[in-house]
Amino acid sequence: MKKLLITAVLVFAAVNFTSCRAAQKEKPQIYASFFVMYDFALQIAGANADVYCIVPSGAGAHNFEPTPQDMAAVSEADIFFYSDSVMEPWAGNVADAAQNTPAVSLSEGLYEENADPHVWLNPNYALKMMEVILVKLISADPDNTDSYIENYNIASEKIDALNQSYIDAQLSGKTILCYHAAYTHLCDEYGMTQKSVEETGNSAEVSASKIAETIEFINENEIKYIFAAPYGYAGAVDVITRETAAKRLELNPCEILDEKSRADGADYFSIMYANLENLKTGAQYTASGA
Amino acid sequence: MEREIIKVTNVSFGYDGNDVLKDVSFCAQRGDFLCITGINGAGKTTLLKLLLKTLKPSSGTISIDYTGNKISYVPQKAASFNPAFPATAAEITALGLYPEKNKAKIAGEVKAALKKVNLQGCENKLIGKLSGGQQQRVFIAKALISSPDILLLDEPTTGIDRDSLGDICCLLGDINKNYNITVLMVTHDIASIINHANKVLYFGGDKVSLLSSAQYRNNIFHAGMAADFTAHGDGG
Amino acid sequence: MRIFLYPFMQRAIIAALLISAALPLVGNIVVLRRLSPVGDALSHGSLFGVALGLCFGVNPVLGAVLATLFSAFLLEFIRGAFPKYSEISTSIIMSLGVGLAAVLSGFVKSRADFDAVLFGSVVAVSDIELVFIFLVSVSIALYIFFNLNELLYMAFDEESAAVSGVNCKRVNFIFTFLLALAVSISAKTVGALLISTLMVIPPACAMQLSKSFKGNIILSVAFGMFFALTGLLVSALFDLKPGGVISVTGVLTLIVIILIRRGRKI
Numbered sequence: 114m115k116k117l118l119i120t121a122v123l124v125f126a127a128v129n130f131t132s133c134r135a136a137q138k139e140k141p142q143i144y145a146s147f148f149v150m151y152d153f154a155l156q157i158a159g160a161n162a163d164v165y166c167i168v169p170s171g172a173g174a175h176n177f178e179p180t181p182q183d184m185a186a187v188s189e190a191d192i193f194f195y196s197d198s199v200m201e202p203w204a205g206n207v208a209d210a211a212q213n214t215p216a217v218s219l220s221e222g223l224y225e226e227n228a229d230p231h232v233w234l235n236p237n238y239a240l241k242m243m244e245v246i247l248v249k250l251i252s253a254d255p256d257n258t259d260s261y262i263e264n265y266n267i268a269s270e271k272i273d274a275l276n277q278s279y280i281d282a283q284l285s286g287k288t289i290l291c292y293h294a295a296y297t298h299l300c301d302e303y304g305m306t307q308k309s310v311e312e313t314g315n316s317a318e319v320s321a322s323k324i325a326e327t328i329e330f331i332n333e334n335e336i337k338y339i340f341a342a343p344y345g346y347a348g349a350v351d352v353i354t355r356e357t358a359a360k361r362l363e364l365n366p367c368e369i370l371d372e373k374s375r376a377d378g379a380d381y382f383s384i385m386y387a388n389l390e391n392l393k394t395g396a397q398y399t400a401s402g403a
Numbered sequence: 404m405e406r407e408i409i410k411v412t413n414v415s416f417g418y419d420g421n422d423v424l425k426d427v428s429f430c431a432q433r434g435d436f437l438c439i440t441g442i443n444g445a446g447k448t449t450l451l452k453l454l455l456k457t458l459k460p461s462s463g464t465i466s467i468d469y470t471g472n473k474i475s476y477v478p479q480k481a482a483s484f485n486p487a488f489p490a491t492a493a494e495i496t497a498l499g500l501y502p503e504k505n506k507a508k509i510a511g512e513v514k515a516a517l518k519k520v521n522l523q524g525c526e527n528k529l530i531g532k533l534s535g536g537q538q539q540r541v542f543i544a545k546a547l548i549s550s551p552d553i554l555l556l557d558e559p560t561t562g563i564d565r566d567s568l569g570d571i572c573c574l575l576g577d578i579n580k581n582y583n584i585t586v587l588m589v590t591h592d593i594a595s596i597i598n599h600a601n602k603v604l605y606f607g608g609d610k611v612s613l614l615s616s617a618q619y620r621n622n623i624f625h626a627g628m629a630a631d632f633t634a635h636g637d638g639g
Numbered sequence: 640m641r642i643f644l645y646p647f648m649q650r651a652i653i654a655a656l657l658i659s660a661a662l663p664l665v666g667n668i669v670v671l672r673r674l675s676p677v678g679d680a681l682s683h684g685s686l687f688g689v690a691l692g693l694c695f696g697v698n699p700v701l702g703a704v705l706a707t708l709f710s711a712f713l714l715e716f717i718r719g720a721f722p723k724y725s726e727i728s729t730s731i732i733m734s735l736g737v738g739l740a741a742v743l744s745g746f747v748k749s750r751a752d753f754d755a756v757l758f759g760s761v762v763a764v765s766d767i768e769l770v771f772i773f774l775v776s777v778s779i780a781l782y783i784f785f786n787l788n789e790l791l792y793m794a795f796d797e798e799s800a801a802v803s804g805v806n807c808k809r810v811n812f813i814f815t816f817l818l819a820l821a822v823s824i825s826a827k828t829v830g831a832l833l834i835s836t837l838m839v840i841p842p843a844c845a846m847q848l849s850k851s852f853k854g855n856i857i858l859s860v861a862f863g864m865f866f867a868l869t870g871l872l873v874s875a876l877f878d879l880k881p882g883g884v885i886s887v888t889g890v891l892t893l894i895v896i897i898l899i900r901r902g903r904k905i
Contacts, residue, residue: 457802476799478796478798478799485671487846488671488794488795489671489845489849489854489855490791490852491850491851491852494851494852495795498788498791498795498799498800498803499803501788501789501792501800501803501804502788502804504788527850527851529851
């Protein structure tokens with residue numbers, strides 16, 4: 114028994130020691146708060162850095178509670194990217210705990226206070242966020258500057274293509290009805306109007322009167338589609354689609370990605386193209402002053 | 404000699420090696436009124452449970468002449484009995500007829516049982532609104548409603564005020580005489596009931612003795628027993 | 640008031656009425672047999688099931704049923720380990736339920752879902768859920784109706800009941816099962832935290848006024864339904880959370896009843 118113990122200790126020490134040595138040649142460790150931030154960082158970093166996403170697959174970005182492991186991991190990291198304190202109120206705690214790691218707010222300055230924080234849904238803002246990532250990556254890891262710039266250029270081209278597709282879709286002047294007001298920046302960029310069921314940025318409990326109002330509105334204006342993110346809202350959207358002729362169309366605000374989609378290779382671009390298709394189908398009515 | 408309705412022979416009972424009852428023997432005839440008394444913790448309630456068959460003796464035999472004989476039980480009024488319990492005297496008395504379902508029959512029997520305990524007219528009173536003595540009489544009515552031949556009571560006079568005490572004791576005496584029901588009653592307050600009882604089962608420190616009530620009354624003043632009494636602080 | 644013309648509101652009313660009948664029915668027995676901590680424990684246990692449902696796409700009511708039944712068995716299991724201190728088991732189950740729900744809260748996708756777990760979402764009852772609620776409520780009503788004597792006897796004096804031939808073990812088992820079901824159907828609708836309200840307060844009100852055991856049961860159901868209807872009405876009119884309004888209605892009613900009775904005695 115004693116022999117076993119000594120062997121175990123020796124093996125343990127050896128493994129640690131070797132991994133310690135390997136660490137000296139480690140790639141930059143980049144932590145991003147939730148899915149789309151992680152995706153942007155990955156677009157720019159490519160294979161040159163290890164990028165991690167704090168919020169696990171399938172979890173909500175806003176109500177997330179970071180674990181002590183998360184805090185510890187970020188304090189060992191080179192950079193921590195997040196959107197801002199409106200979208201991730203918990204990011205401040207992580208930033209505080211990881212004092213020596215620069216915490217970079219990617220959404221800062223892109224929109225006004227108290228407005229919709231989902232800025233990345235505007236592809237041009239997304240590019241701006243990736244630009245910030247680029248700058249930070251270069252300063253943290255100057256050796257790979259060329260590689261990062263190249264990745265950025267690729268991403269930039271993709272954004273241009275995406276942007277052009279949206280423009281070509283001629284969505285300007287159309288109104289979309291959505292459950293949660295998360296698509297302001299997307300709508301603003303392409304001339305659409307967003308009418309939402311839940312006004313507040315952080316949707317609270319499903320309210321009977323709001324649902325009733327929405328049903329009225331849909332029936333009066335003969336709206337055929339209601340847009341919603343691909344998750345629950347405690348069944349409120351189901352209630353609405355059950356009692357009206359409106360159908361539900363998915364408009365993914367890129368906050369959450371489940372394991373399966375991630376495994377299938379979904380990223381910001383694929384999601385935004387899917388969103389575009391649904392917008393083409395659904396954003397077909399022009400309501401007057403709705 | 405009249406047939407014994409209860410015969411307990413060399414019964415012992417214990418938990419985890421502790422003997423609560425050791426080698427107890429006694430018998431009762433039909434129509435007896437047997438007071439069970441003695442020092443605390445000597446196993447009196449346990450004896451009742453053995454008679455009811457909710458416990459099994461570790462050794463020895465209990466034979467109750469069950470042919471046509473029913474046995475009813477009035478448990479010790481739990482300290483946790485909540486007077487706010489929402490049930491009428493009738494509803495509680497009716498429980499004694501379980502599992503009878505015929506509503507008309509139940510109503511009739513309940514009326515009769517409550518009359519036997521001098522609570523006629525109290526059918527629809529909430530049990531919580533009755534006095535301690537009246538509540539106890541309801542419980543006795545519940546035990547009587549099934550027309551038992553044997554009635555077991557565990558400390559029916561505890562917590563009853565002195566005035567009602569006498570009533571209950573007289574009631575039990577009447578039940579015993581008028582309906583020829585064999586009564587076995589565990590009590591600490593033997594003074595009130597001794598006039599109605601004809602036998603006493605006394606749980607001493609080391610043995611259980613069956614005496615006639617006359618013997619018991621005389622023996623109280625007998626040195627040995629008095630010593631038993633005072634040594635264990637039993638005011639009986 | 641037009642809001643009540645909408646099918647979803649009508650569904651909500653039916654669900655609320657059924658639940659507010661089922662909960663007091665089991666609640667009576669829970670109160671009389673001093674099982675309120677058990678009811679509370681199961682409610683907290685159901686939290687986990689509802690959270691599981693809302694976070695991972697499992698039907699929340701089904702999740703609640705499984706979690707509650709699991710909690711019920713775990714409760715008995717732990718209770719066996721602490722024969723003299725059975726209250727420990729209820730606290731353990733409560734901690735477990737809340738703890739697991741807290742872990743799951745990290746996976747909640749929207750604030751609405753999280754609130755729904757705690758406070759219910761009576762306006763979002765699906766067809767399947769409504770059918771299930773109906774079946775459970777009817778089962779509970781039938782069982783209580785046909786076993787009134789047994790339940791009364793066991794509530795009054797379990798020992799004597801056993802001696803008189805009541806199969807206490809079986810009644811306890813079935814009752815716990817029905818209690819778990821009642822908690823489950825309520826968890827997603829009025830919210831796990833508010834289940835105890837509808838389970839305990841209507842019987843409490845009834846006990847202040849009832850004149851018999853049967854009367855107590857009927858009165859408690861009446862109170863339950865009254866709280867639910869009032870709660871829904873007020874919450875719809877003033878755009879407040881239904882679960883909360885139902886609770887407050889219940890407590891206020893109880894206080895008023897107690898005060899009136901005190902007043903009469905003077």
